Amino acid sequence: MTPPPDTRPAAAPEPADPRALARQVAGLPHLPGVYRYFAADGTLLYVGKARDLRKRVSSYFQKDHGGTRTGHMVSRIARLETTVTRSEAEALLLENNLIKTQQPRYNILFRDDKSYPYLKLTTGHAFPRMVYFRGAMDRRHSYFGPYPSAWAVKESIAVLQKVFQLRTCEDSVFANRSRPCLLHQIHRCSAPCVGHITAAAYAADVDAATRFLRGEHDGVLKDLQARMQDLAEQLRFEEAAAVRNQIGALSRVLHQQSMEVGGDQDADILAVVMQGGRACVNLAMVRGGRHLGDRAYFPSHVQWAEAVDVGAADAWPAAPQAAAESGLARAGADEQGGTPAAPPSTQPALQAVLDAFVAQHYLDLPLPPVLVTNVPIDAELVAALQEHTGQRCVAVPNPRGTRRSWLDMAVQGAQLALARLLAEEGAQHHRTRALVEALALEIEDLDALRIECFDVSHTAGEATQASCVVFQHHAMQSAQYRRYRIDGVTPGDDYAAMRQVLTRRYAKLAEDADARLPDLVLIDGGRGQIAAAREVFEELGLDIGRLVGVEKGEGRKVGLEELVFADGRPKVALPPDSPALLLVAQIRDEAHRFAITGMRAQRARTRTGGSKLEDIPGIGPKRRANLLSRFGGVRGVASASVEDLMTVDGISRDLAQTIYAALH
Incomplete structure (x- = not known):
């Protein structure tokens, strides 16, 4: 059994004391592990891994970083915690688990949506x-x-x-x-x-x-x-x-097939570019001798890339030796006709972004035999990934020949994707500012503006669903979307449904003095829906000035919407080409889409009797899907005998008898 990790939290009662931090750093072991930096208010600032905890952590405090981003982060460190691991591969795994779950401010973050087909x-x-x-x-x-x-x-x-x-x-x-x-x-x-x-x-x-x-x-x-x-x-x-x-x-x-693969059957091509304070990592895949296309990733917190790679310059001279020990340097030398070159001094931020992507991406996915990149990857990182996955991988930076053609295409794709992102973000920033000005909102930090939008959807009163979508940081935040199943109201009563969803959403927030309320609440509807929303906000003691209804215009034509205010202000009709109206329409349409998809799914479950299967003990989503696939629907399951049900994967005789009894 693996022994529990040795966690060493800061014990000093006054963690902001530099002398206490120095004593704690001096007491760290020369072992692999993970370190975490915290601010005085307990905010997690940064998570990092190290082959040698004492050397790595002490490198942050041994020199004056001045006014750099690294210096800004170090100046905020009030306490640190470390966890000792048995190997650098375990440290890599723990580090990225913490990054994904805690999302430290100074770590480069990639969205955890790597569900590949x-x-x-x-x-x-x-x-x-x-x-x-x-x-x-x-x-x-x-x-x-x-x-x-x-x-x-x-x-x-x-x-x-x-x-x-x-x-x-x-x-x-x-x-x-x-x-x-x-x-x-x-x-x-x-x-x-x-x-x-x-x-x-x-x-x-x-x-x-x-x-x-x-x-x-x-x-x-x-x-x-x-x-x-x-x-x-x-x-x-x-x-x-x-x-x-x-x-x-x-x-x-x-x-x-236009892409020639040469001697490699499987390879990943990684190109990273930076511009305008944003970065893009473009991943192109070659599988089974065929180029399958690419996908672009845009990390968060790129502005702190310098802070992420503290001490990297000291590590690079030893990288070729480490690579040779792991068998990677020979492959790189074969590709380029010489020894792997050290990274250019102008590319530490690019390398930090690419290292963060490789570490976070390949922990949960198969490691390809070859990684072709436009900047070098830390050899120790590749070795740790090999140890974790049990698969051999050759990292080839700045290749020649056919691989160079792949890489040039990936770099071009990354540049185009980043340019498109910057253009879209510029447009979204402009729309956000226009909306704040049009509604006279007292918002200083546009990036912090939070908008929540509600919509109710049903079919003649059947399967009523309400949605809440969130707009913040100039983008829709899909991870914060919520659906509400409306019960206990008269079918088709949209006003009662709106009262219910707003009460469920804001009742607890209204009681919490520290809760973060949205700056603007959009309601898809006119005066009737706004009146219902106003009743809820007045009962909860919330500011009705936050409430704005999006009323459809004459003929329900797009671009003729009018904004209705709960506090009695006159309606506002923005020009059809107004950036503010475009943003409102974007958020409203997303709320409508999210509500109607939920309503249709609920209606389908109700009409097909899918819930009958879900209500049977022992039948989860996977077994239910297997049953429906095997028999073509709930009616087929109901007409099947116990012996027929037992032919489905995961269905025992006892469970088959339970299903048969429940459906009869």
């Missing part, structure tokens, strides 16, 4: 199915990826359909077919459901598709050619013609 082959079936997949993996099946986008997965599925004609239909559909579907007619499926292909021949196609996805293009072509020749010699000309068509389709696909 995969291509899945259901190998547990006699005739495996290929399907788009996103979620937790099941070891019983084969997965290929990750892919940067859903489009990349679907494009790969389309290629496999053209070449190998593997099936994509649900198992429940496959088991009940009596004649081939349209996909067979257009030569996208070999129709195993009705016996148009033998299990052995289908298995050969699955094996060829698997090898194709792994990048063995030449081997697959040679095997297909040998198979066609063998069939021809056996005078099985129709089957030989089918294989010939496969060879032709595969050749066309390979000819259309």
Whole structure:
């Protein structure tokens, strides 16, 4: 059993005393671990990892950083805490867990939304199915990826359909077919459901598709050619013609693939650029010998990149030696025709951003065999990731040849994405300022402006849902969105629904003197909805000056909306091209979208009886999805016998009997 980590919190009663910090730093061990800096008010400032805690932490306090960002952070440190780990890989894991959960102000942060799609082959079936997949993996099946986008997965599925004609239909559909579907007619499926292909021949196609996805293009072509020749010699000309068509389709696909991969089958290309106080990391993926596209990431807190990399200059001279010890320097030397060069002195911030991305990104995802980058990655970081994942990885900064072409494309993509982001942010800043001026809001810090918008949605009173969306920092904050299921009101009474959702949202906040209330509350509706909202705010003792209704204009045309105020001010009709009105419409439309999607989902659950399955003990989302997929809906589940229910993954006899009893 792994022993609990050794946590050493600051024990001094007056942590702001520099002498107390010095004594604590002097007492730190020469061991790997994680350190955390706190301000006097308890705010977490920074989280970092170290191979040697004493050396790393003391580097912050051994010189005067002056008025730099590093100096600003160090001047705020009131106390520190450290956690000793057994290895640097454990320190890396702990550091990034803390960064994701605590979001320190001086750490470079990337959004934790790395839910990548995969291509899945259901190998547990006699005739495996290929399907788009996103979620937790099941070891019983084969997965290929990750892919940067859903489009990349679907494009790969389309290629496999053209070449190998593997099936994509649900198992429940496959088991009940009596004649081939349209996909067979257009030569996208070999129709195993009705016996148009033998299990052995289908298995050969699955094996060829698997090898194709792994990048063995030449081997697959040679095997297909040998198979066609063998069939021809056996005078099985129709089957030989089918294989010939496969060879032709595969050749066309390979000819259309513009990205040449060289000797690498899997690689990630990382390009980082900075401009205007923002940064972009563009990740391009090569999987199975095919370039699958890219995805851009925009980190937060980039302005503190200098503070993140304190002491990095001292670490770089030793980096080539560390890389050689881990087997990485040789690969870099082979690529560039020499030893890896030290990073340019003008690129410490770029390296800090890229190191933060690599550390936070690859802890939960497979580490590719090759990382191609435009700035060097810390060799110790790569070694720690290898130890954590158990996978070997070669970091190649500033390559040549084919890899240089990949990298140039990734850099160009990063520059374009960053330019687009800066343009959009500039427009959003302009809209925010215009709204503050149009409504005469007393807001000094536009970045801190918080707007909450409410909408109610239902279908003739059925499945009423209310939404609350949040706008802050010049962008919609989707992680703070909330849905409210409205109960206990007359169906179709929007005013009562609005009163209920506002009461549920602000009742507790009104009682908390330290609660952060929004600067502006938008209500999708006119005088009636605003009157209902005003009643709630007056009952809770909140400022009704925060309430603004968005009333649809004449003919309910977009751009003719008017703003209605709860405090009695006259209505305001902004020009259709007003930046303020565009922002209000953007927030209102997002609230409407969020409400109506929730309402439709609730209505579907009510009409299909999905909640009946969810209410059965032992039936969670995964088992419910398996049941609905296997039997085609709740009616199919209800008509199934206990023995039929037991054929579904995760359904035991006892649980099958429970389901049968509940549905009958």
